[in-house]
Amino acid sequence: MARRAVKTAEKTTTAEQPDKEQLLAFYRSMLLIRRFEERAGQLYGMGLIGGFCHLYIGQEAVAVGMQSVKGPKDQVITGYRDHGHMLAAGMSPRSVMAELTGRFPGASHGKGGSMHMFSAEAGFYGGHGIVGAQVSLGTGLAMANRYRDDGAVAFVYFGDGAANQGQVYESFNMAELWSLPVVYVIENNQYAMGTSVERSSSETHLYRRGSSFNIPGEEVDGMDVSAVRRAGVKAAEHARGGNGPYLLEMKTYRYRGHSMSDPGKYRTREEIDAVRKTRDPIEHLQERLEGQGWLDEATARAIDNEVKSVVAEAAEFARTAPEPEPKELFTDVYVEADA
Amino acid sequence: MTTDVMMPALSPTMEEGTLAKWLVKVGDAVKSGDVIAEIETDKATMEVEAVDEGVVESLLVPEGAEGVKVNTPIARLSGEGTAAAPATPPQAAAASTPDVQEKKAESAPPPAPAATKPAVAPQALPEGDTDIPADAKRVKITVRDALRDAMAEEMRRDPGVFLMGEEVAQYQGAYKVSRGLLEEFGDRRVIDTPITEHAFAGLGVGAAMAGLKPIVEFMTFNFAMQAMDQIINSAAKSHYMSGGQIRCPVVFRGPNGAAARVAAQHSQDYAPWYGSVPGLKVVAPYDAADAKGLLKAAIRDPNPVVFLEHEMLYGHEFEIPEVEDWLVPIGRAKVRRAGSSVTIVAYSRMVAVALEAAEALAGEGIEAEVIDLRTIRPLDHETVVKSVMKTNRLVTVEEGWAPMGVGAEVAARVVEHAFDYLDAPPLRVSQADTPLPYAANLEALSLPSAPRVVEAAKAVCYR
Ligand SMILES: Cc1ncc(C[n+]2csc(CCOP(=O)(O)OP(=O)(O)O)c2C)c(N)n1
Numbered sequence: 001m002a003r004r005a006v007k008t009a010e011k012t013t014t015a016e017q018p019d020k021e022q023l024l025a026f027y028r029s030m031l032l033i034r035r036f037e038e039r040a041g042q043l044y045g046m047g048l049i050g051g052f053c054h055l056y057i058g059q060e061a062v063a064v065g066m067q068s069v070k071g072p073k074d075q076v077i078t079g080y081r082d083h084g085h086m087l088a089a090g091m092s093p094r095s096v097m098a099e100l101t102g103r104f105p106g107a108s109h110g111k112g113g114s115m116h117m118f119s120a121e122a123g124f125y126g127g128h129g130i131v132g133a134q135v136s137l138g139t140g141l142a143m144a145n146r147y148r149d150d151g152a153v154a155f156v157y158f159g160d161g162a163a164n165q166g167q168v169y170e171s172f173n174m175a176e177l178w179s180l181p182v183v184y185v186i187e188n189n190q191y192a193m194g195t196s197v198e199r200s201s202s203e204t205h206l207y208r209r210g211s212s213f214n215i216p217g218e219e220v221d222g223m224d225v226s227a228v229r230r231a232g233v234k235a236a237e238h239a240r241g242g243n244g245p246y247l248l249e250m251k252t253y254r255y256r257g258h259s260m261s262d263p264g265k266y267r268t269r270e271e272i273d274a275v276r277k278t279r280d281p282i283e284h285l286q287e288r289l290e291g292q293g294w295l296d297e298a299t300a301r302a303i304d305n306e307v308k309s310v311v312a313e314a315a316e317f318a319r320t321a322p323e324p325e326p327k328e329l330f331t332d333v334y335v336e337a338d339a
Numbered sequence: 340m341t342t343d344v345m346m347p348a349l350s351p352t353m354e355e356g357t358l359a360k361w362l363v364k365v366g367d368a369v370k371s372g373d374v375i376a377e378i379e380t381d382k383a384t385m386e387v388e389a390v391d392e393g394v395v396e397s398l399l400v401p402e403g404a405e406g407v408k409v410n411t412p413i414a415r416l417s418g419e420g421t422a423a424a425p426a427t428p429p430q431a432a433a434a435s436t437p438d439v440q441e442k443k444a445e446s447a448p449p450p451a452p453a454a455t456k457p458a459v460a461p462q463a464l465p466e467g468d469t470d471i472p473a474d475a476k477r478v479k480i481t482v483r484d485a486l487r488d489a490m491a492e493e494m495r496r497d498p499g500v501f502l503m504g505e506e507v508a509q510y511q512g513a514y515k516v517s518r519g520l521l522e523e524f525g526d527r528r529v530i531d532t533p534i535t536e537h538a539f540a541g542l543g544v545g546a547a548m549a550g551l552k553p554i555v556e557f558m559t560f561n562f563a564m565q566a567m568d569q570i571i572n573s574a575a576k577s578h579y580m581s582g583g584q585i586r587c588p589v590v591f592r593g594p595n596g597a598a599a600r601v602a603a604q605h606s607q608d609y610a611p612w613y614g615s616v617p618g619l620k621v622v623a624p625y626d627a628a629d630a631k632g633l634l635k636a637a638i639r640d641p642n643p644v645v646f647l648e649h650e651m652l653y654g655h656e657f658e659i660p661e662v663e664d665w666l667v668p669i670g671r672a673k674v675r676r677a678g679s680s681v682t683i684v685a686y687s688r689m690v691a692v693a694l695e696a697a698e699a700l701a702g703e704g705i706e707a708e709v710i711d712l713r714t715i716r717p718l719d720h721e722t723v724v725k726s727v728m729k730t731n732r733l734v735t736v737e738e739g740w741a742p743m744g745v746g747a748e749v750a751a752r753v754v755e756h757a758f759d760y761l762d763a764p765p766l767r768v769s770q771a772d773t774p775l776p777y778a779a780n781l782e783a784l785s786l787p788s789a790p791r792v793v794e795a796a797k798a799v800c801y802r
């Protein structure tokens with residue numbers, strides 16, 4: 001197989017500009033994730049959600065922009081910071097929130113919780129708590145696509161911290177070697193818990209991490225949903241066209257702590273505030289929409305109200321839905337024989 | 340319309356905290372994301388962000404207040420009631436008012452027993468315990484600090500000892516066990532690694548082969564599964580395979596077992612996994628004195644030691660003898676409570692469950708002898724056998740699964756060495772034979788609890 005040069009930053013094509021409808025849909029979708037996560041944080045504080053809960057606030061443009069590229073048979077897999085991905089994939093806010101509260105109507109019947117949710121219907125393969133595991137699993141999804149030759153692409157998300165795990169590179173090698181249809185999306189939010197990329201990575205330009213395997217990589221402004229989509233279209237075309245994997249490094253940022261119990265001493269308030277003020281993906285898009293004359297204040301408020309009521313309804317559902325029956329403790333350990 | 344801001348739970352195990360500082364005052368306008376207060380827990384100081392928007396109407400808890408229970412109102416906001424109010428259904432908007440809170444208290448799942456049990460008071464030591472000198476002065480210390488002190492003392496004593504792992508240095512440990520070590524020993528000896536368990540465990544084994552004494556921290560033992568090959572194939576076997584030439588004096592340590600509500604992939608007891616491997620020593624202490632004394636012994640041990648801690652015990656205070664160079668020998672169990680009716684064998688956090696059960700049993704005239712294994716390999720079955728010869732009955736308690744587990748091993752040894760003394764088949768209390776579920780009610784059903792131990796003890800006593 002011919003060697004390919006590693007692509008560097010910028011040079012994303014303007015093959016297609018999202019139109020008004022699409023941008024408004026992105027806006028709503030990102031807002032839904034933001035409000036959902038704020039509410040999840042609140043429910044956690046009230047003790048209704050337990051364990052680990054990793055919020056997606058700040059990173060909304062990545063899931064929303066990439067999801068818009070996904071075809072009906074394509075698959076998605078990610079780590080434990082998964083709420084935003086599930087909402088973007090079309091899973092219902094009710095089922096996600098009810099899983100967070102550990103109730104029976106939750107996506108995993110209350111057995112998985114925040115970090116472990118799945119939707120066969122939405123092509124969402126989890127929700128994984130072990131850092132890096134999803135990269136090999138996602139490469140396996142792509143292997144199945146290649147095996148069946150069904151034109152589907154696997155979208156595999158992982159963090160800047162996960163990008164240091166060995167199995168990531170073992171997977172990269174096989175993905176390129178066998179030309180598997182996979183798009184690797186590194187959500188570089190600059191920190192893995194309290195460790196910045198600079199303190200953990202000898203090569204901090206993570207889009208170059210595929211270079212010794214001949215996987216093309218590209219850096220993308222992950223706070224700009226249109227840029228994310230553009231890069232996604234290109235990467236998916238590459239993978240779908242039988243050219244093997246493609247690597248996107250999304251430069252993004254998480255506003256909240258790593259999980260709920262993060263004292264956050266490894267960065268300054270000013271750093272967070274500066275990103276919120278200058279790069280917020282939702283405000284950024286709102287300004288753009290307003291600039292184009294595609295969104296006025298009343299419409300923005302109406303969207304916000306609609307989203308808030310969806311979230312409030314989901315929260316109320318999740319608060320009052322029943323817990324699993326005690327017998328559920330023993331179900332789903334093995335596949336029951338189809339009688 | 341007003342909204343109360345509640346004292347938030349900032350971690351899976353937090354029940355109360357100190358309101359260290361208010362960063363807003365009455366009359367300030369806040370919006371979602373603004374930092375309004377600083378809260379201190381036993382682990383750290385954290386910032387509290389507003390979720391709702393509004394104007395601060397009153398601060399209900401003064402700055403500096405300690406022991407503020409999770410979910411008590413700490414401030415009241417008056418909503419500017421523009422966008423949010425009309426669209427928010429009434430129940431949800433009221434979710435933070437006291438009356439709905441009461442309803443929540445009824446309908447909310449009972450918290451897992453693990454999260455709410457108070458520290459079990461240190462037991463009076465039975466006669467004949469030689470571990471703690473009778474005249475030793477005792478001080479109170481948490482398990483977390485005992486572990487830290489053990490590492491610090493050994494690092495002072497031996498320049499070859501160093502600590503590596505994820506978040507151990509600048510962050511002071513994901514569970515704050517290495518607090519202060521970076522400051523004292525510098526970044527040559529307290530080393531933050533990338534998230535690369537398989538390789539840094541290998542580096543630890545390699546450095547040990549070269550004569551250093553690494554302490555490799557796993558953020559939790561769940562992540563050590565990435566590294567299991569190096570622990571078992573490299574660390575445990577190299578001495579044997581080299582005909583005694585190579586040594587691997589490495590300590591692998593970190594929290595093991597179930598915390599609270601962190602679900603299947605983050606809640607496993609690895610004692611039986613490592614306990615089955617020759618070449619490894621495996622330690623799982625319960626109280627602070629053992630945590631410190633055994634960790635110091637593990638660091639000095641010329642063999643690879645897997646040191647299993649428990650997150651739910653980190654914050655518990657115990658008395659510890661104030662003696663210089665406190666060491667507890669690896670390989671010796673401890674009788675935590677003397678009794679003649681039934682022997683209950685446990686380790687790590689399950690010792691607390693066993694002691695609680697023993698108290699309840701005493702109320703019904705059953706005197707249980709509680710044995711804390713402390714070391715899983717080599718297993719001190721002599722102490723257990725001696726006890727069973729007296730009580731004629733055995734119950735084992737472990738947080739993990741029963742099949743092929745520690746209880747199975749203990750029972751087998753008792754059957755081998757004291758078959759004729761048994762008046763009833765041994766019983767094992769363990770986690771249900773399923774992955775650990777997230778839902779609060781199922782989690783509580785799954786994990787061993789004092790009532791289940793009481794039930795088992797009564798069964799072997801035919802009561
Ligand atoms: C194998 C493994 N090691 C450690 C952990 C603990 N852990 C959970 S998340 C995390 C940081 C990951 O950071 P990153 O990949 O950048 O993702 P982000 O949290 O920023 O989304 C760590 C160390 C884990 N879950 N699994």
Ligand SMILES: [Mg+2]
Pocket residue numbers: 159160161187188189190191192193
């Ligand atoms: Mg990160």
